[in-house]
Amino acid sequence: MLVKSIEKRVQELNGNLELSLDDIFYTVCQEYNLNAVVIEEALGCKCPFALIGFITTLKSADPGNYIQYKY
Structure with missing residues (x-):
């Protein structure tokens, strides 16, 4: 569900x-409370389409490092 929402x-x-x-990458990360800096480091780029694939692979992994918590 999250992947489809991000893709849309x-x-x-x-x-x-x-x-x-780059603007799209940062906007989507901000809107979905994703840690753009950590994801950019993991991907090696700021491509929103790579972000979709990356989030897809996180479905079975622990996404905790990539979520930006608001305090």
């Missing part, structure tokens, strides 16, 4: 020609 949001933002892929 990436597609929506990608339709906005004023946003770069």
Whole structure:
């Protein structure tokens, strides 16, 4: 469910020609409380489409390191 929601949001933002892929990556991470810095380090890039694949692989792993908790 989370992956589909993120994928849909990436597609929506990608339709906005004023946003770069970096902007989309950071926007989606912020909206879904994902730790963009840690995910960027794990991916080696700031590609929102790579983010979708990365989140898909987390379904069976512990996503705790990638979620940004709000205090």
